[in-house]
Amino acid sequence: MSKSSSFIPIYDFSPSVNANYLKQILPLLVRHNVAANPINYAIWYDYVAESNSSLTRAVNSLIAEQKKFDYETSVDLYKTHICNASLESFEQINRQLHKVIEQATSAINDTYHKAEETNDSFQKKSVILENFSASGGLKTVLQEIIQETKSLALTSQAMQAKLTDANREMEQLREELAQVKQIATTDGLTGLLNRRAFDMTLAEIVESSAPEMTCLSMLDIDHFKRINDTYGHTIGDNVIKYVATLMKKHAEDHHHVARYGGEELAIIMPNTRAERAFQISENIRSAMEASRLQRKNDNQPLGKITLSIGVARLQAGDDSESFLVRADNALYQAKQSGRNKVVPS
Numbered sequence: 001m002s003k004s005s006s007f008i009p010i011y012d013f014s015p016s017v018n019a020n021y022l023k024q025i026l027p028l029l030v031r032h033n034v035a036a037n038p039i040n041y042a043i044w045y046d047y048v049a050e051s052n053s054s055l056t057r058a059v060n061s062l063i064a065e066q067k068k069f070d071y072e073t074s075v076d077l078y079k080t081h082i083c084n085a086s087l088e089s090f091e092q093i094n095r096q097l098h099k100v101i102e103q104a105t106s107a108i109n110d111t112y113h114k115a116e117e118t119n120d121s122f123q124k125k126s127v128i129l130e131n132f133s134a135s136g137g138l139k140t141v142l143q144e145i146i147q148e149t150k151s152l153a154l155t156s157q158a159m160q161a162k163l164t165d166a167n168r169e170m171e172q173l174r175e176e177l178a179q180v181k182q183i184a185t186t187d188g189l190t191g192l193l194n195r196r197a198f199d200m201t202l203a204e205i206v207e208s209s210a211p212e213m214t215c216l217s218m219l220d221i222d223h224f225k226r227i228n229d230t231y232g233h234t235i236g237d238n239v240i241k242y243v244a245t246l247m248k249k250h251a252e253d254h255h256h257v258a259r260y261g262g263e264e265l266a267i268i269m270p271n272t273r274a275e276r277a278f279q280i281s282e283n284i285r286s287a288m289e290a291s292r293l294q295r296k297n298d299n300q301p302l303g304k305i306t307l308s309i310g311v312a313r314l315q316a317g318d319d320s321e322s323f324l325v326r327a328d329n330a331l332y333q334a335k336q337s338g339r340n341k342v343v344p345s
């Protein structure tokens, strides 16, 4: 889906057109037995708006083959036809939706206040005219005008109520899209940023940051295969989750903690000096070394689990790839020199 054929343009329509889309989605969800979750909402919004041809084709062929729209199918549709194609467009949708909402609300508020002002002004004139008995004919005309103005104000009020409803629906849509975006950028196991979000964040930060003040830590769980082989994958997963919580705990609020892939994790540290980045990494390493994890069901200790960490500092002329390679090389050095270490690049 190219940018121009993404589903952004539908948000240029009036709130009533958007509300109409919303009304078409519900019966479709019911007819095809689709759960009303944010992922499906995004899929069927695109489908109804006919703005994403590859998605429309995929949905139509699923309908034709009478396939079930179960969770896996929805995630697959979402990943293939929405998320991968247009993650950036979500940002744009959010901005556009906000603009539409603001413009519509301000337009109707203006109309409403204008009508009220007119009403007030005529009423004042009416009072003045009450004192002039000779101007009976004119008074009647003015009273009619006042009536009309009042009715205009009532119409405006009704219109405002309708717009408020549309406004609410749009806000809800915006929140749902934000949720969809969050799903698209979050690692399911750990709740950290996923690889895609890591890549995007790193590229943005490298582009916008001053060298020397940005650091990157790459972290790998030592002999993780052994943990999996000895205790099974579920415990392996729990160890990854535990490491993720340690990283979140020790990283600063403005740092970006991510799961780079498998048992390799990362922290992008903008506005952070190398000494501080090293210290944070060392805190995580030593906290892990001191942890005594146990199996939940029989309290069997898992033994000492350690981490190897490589830390790199952004240098002038770096792009995200060269920055990442330096951090990865430092991690490799930590592994080669005995593991359970933090090595600066």
Ligand SMILES: Nc1nc2c(ncn2[C@@H]2O[C@H](COP(=O)(O)OP(=O)(O)OP(=O)(O)O)[C@@H](O)[C@H]2O)c(=O)[nH]1
Residues within 6 Å of the ligand: 220, 221, 222, 223, 224, 225, 226, 228, 232, 233, 234, 235, 236, 237, 240, 261, 262, 263, 335, 339
């Ligand atoms: N439980 C679990 N295991 C994973 C996951 N992703 C990757 N792995 C496993 O992680 C292991 C990584 O092993 P290796 O890359 O050989 O390295 P290692 O055993 O950690 O050894 P060193 O890195 O050399 O210390 C493999 O056995 C993968 O199957 C995951 O999400 N969950």
